[in-house]
Amino acid sequence: MDEQPARVVWARGAVATDRCPVSEVSAESIALIQEFQAWKLFGSVDVFALPARTVEAFFILENELRAEMKSEHQ
Numbered sequence: 001m002d003e004q005p006a007r008v009v010w011a012r013g014a015v016a017t018d019r020c021p022v023s024e025v026s027a028e029s030i031a032l033i034q035e036f037q038a039w040k041l042f043g044s045v046d047v048f049a050l051p052a053r054t055v056e057a058f059f060i061l062e063n064e065l066r067a068e069m070k071s072e073h074q
Helices: 027-042 052-072
Strands: 010-012 015-017
Touching: 027 052
Parallel strands: none
Antiparallel strands: 010 015
């Protein structure tokens, strides 16, 4: 049986996938994104009081947000 090459179903910038990205997002990831959004809106959270995993997620999300904003202005 000849297999067809995988087709891109979602792409953004330099990122692409052949699977639905929604099915790859875990409940924990959604919770971290929501916590990040609250942190951005209300601020004043002591990052030293947060779990390292949360701080790392915030760092990644902030870098991605800045890259997205930068690409919009170019």
